[in-house]
Every structure is written in C-alpha cells, then in structure tokens.
Amino acid sequence: MTRPDFSKVDGRSEPFPHFRVPELLSDATAKVLLDWLDEGAPWTLRIADFYEQHEFSMLHCKLPAEVEHMVSEAFIADVGRELSERLRAPHLELVDIAAHRLVEGQTIRIHNDQISDDETHRLVVQLNRGWSIEQGGLFMVFERDEPDSVIDVMLPVHRSAFGFEISERSYHAVSTVYSGSRYSLVYTFRRAT
Template identity: 55%
Template sequence: MTLPSFDKVRSSTDPFPHFRVGGILQDDEADRALHWLRTSAPWALRVESFYEQHEFSLITSELGPEIVDLASPEFITSVRSELRRQFDVKDELELVDVGAHRLTSGQTIRIHNDFLEGRESHRMLIQLNDGWTAEQGGLLMLFGDDQPESLRHVVIPTHGSGFAFEISPRSHHAVSSIRDGERYTLVYTFRRPGEVR
C-alpha cells in the first residue's frame, strides 16, 4: 500500500499558511502514476474565467493499478491527518474530491485564491513532473494579494513533491504559462464539517 511521506515538511505563513514537502512519493511510485496519467487517464478540457486545463476526478473514474493507491481511503486519511496537524485543525476534515490536472503548452492559471465561502478549506497538491525545469514554465507562484507585483515565492513543480495550503481570502496563487511539456498535478481538496457541499 502506497502512503505519502511527510518527513521533509517545511511550513510557512508567508504570504499565507502553507507547507512544502519533498519526496512525498517515492520515485518509482511517482513514475508509475505519471505514466498512467500520460497514457490512460480520461482527460476532459475545462475552461473557466481565469484558467484552462484538462482534468478529471480520481474518485469517480476507473483507475489503473499504477495510480489507484493514491486515491485509496488510507492515502486520503494520511493526507487529511497531516493537513489537520500542520494547520492546527481541531475538527475532522471532509473530502471534497481528488482531482488530476494537466496543463499543456500555452496554458496558464491566473491569480486567484480558491476561496468560496463555506465550500473548501484545505488543499494538498502532489506534483508528477519527471525532470521538470523552471525554463518549462508551470511555476506555482504565491502572492501577497491579487496583484502581480505582490509575488512572494515561486515553487518549481518537482516530481513527487507536495504543496498544501489553507484556503482563505489571502491564499492568492497562480501557475505561470507552460512553455514546454505537460504539467501534471493531483489535487486533494477538503472542507471543514458542516460546510456547503
């Protein structure tokens, strides 16, 4: 059974509460999942006001053996427990979805905060991008507000790494345009109990 590793967590509150974790998956686990995403995943294009990407839900889709463990109850429980610990959440967190996102050449996610009152409270990203470099674009950017000039940190979507944050009006972030290659991310979204479904 594949479980995430949180041995290398680095947490911060600048510009909003978040943490990064290297090696959340072992290399072979990340490689297998990435291969399935590249060759067998049921991608569907989604276009919104501030982004365009391909996506699907791991919860409602038929998954191959290469990736099924990453949507297992045990894996999700481990992610949930770490989110509660890192962000000092007293209540249980309810799973909203486990999604997969693919960004291709020219696609961008503009500055946004993911905040929808009462709907989602915490998000964990797992990057699956073997050999990714900053020159390819697709950089996760963290901002102090909704203006580009407030850029605080840039995160390279390193293969098998994780990034988690508390969703709030402050959690402004974006993904820079893809210049080369395809960028893959698994997205674990939770909400506090009693929030709107």
C-alpha cells in the same frame, strides 16, 4: 500500499498558512501514476475565467490497480490528518481528488480558491519528468491579487507537494507552460460538520 511521506515538511504562516513537502510519493508510485496520466487518463478540457487546463476526478473513473491506493481510505486519511495538524484545522473530510494537466500555452492566473465553506484545505502534488525552469509552469505565491506582490516562486518538482488553507489571502498562480505536460493531483478537503 505506499503511504505519503510527510517526514520532511517546511511549514510557513505568511502570506497564508501553507507547507511544502519535497518527496511526498515514492519513485515507484510516481512513475506508475505519471505513466497513466500520460497514456490512459480520461482528460477533459476545462476553460474558466482565470484558467484553462485538462482535468478529471480520480474518484469518478477507473484507475489502474497500481494507482488505486492514491484514493484509498488510508491514503486520504493520512493526507487529511497532515493538513489538519500542520495547518491547525479541525477534522477534515475529503471533497475530491482532481488530476490537472497544463500544456503549452496554458496558465492559471492569480486566484485564492475561495468559493465557499465547501472547500477549505488543499494538498497539490506535482508530477513531472525532469521539469526545467525554461518550461514555465512555475507555482507562485502572492501577498494579494496583484502580480507585483509575488513573494515566492517554485519549480513544480516531481513528487513534491504544497499544502495550504484556502482563504481570502491564499493567492497563488501557475505561470504559462512553454513546453511539456505539467501534471498535478489536487486533494481538496473541507472542515467536517
């Protein structure tokens, strides 16, 4: 079983606690996962007030054997421990692992993910084949709920990850996708009670 690689982490505290990991997954794991997301995943279109995307829960579907370790207790424990340690959070428990796909014309507008104490921390894993800036789908971080407050823009580099604490300050967005399919896995946790 392949474990997530948190050996190269860039942690930041502003404008909200977050960190980046350049190569969380192995090439082999990412390839198998991306092939399945392209060809066999059970996508459902979801339209909300600030986004439109295809999604499904990895906890509630049949996964290929080569991908099952991504939802194993050991893998989830590794992710939860890293989020907890790097973001100075108490013990965390898993809420869901969602797969997201954005295609041409889809975007995720500025939001902070804060809905309740049911979701407090996230790790977003990027899965994309040779993504270029011309394709759009850039991950953006904001100081506030205003487009002119953008302070960081990141290409969704294949196998990279972005971990953060959900709060009233955790504003982020994904710019419009112009071509291709932009995939991500979202590990959502909450503070254990």
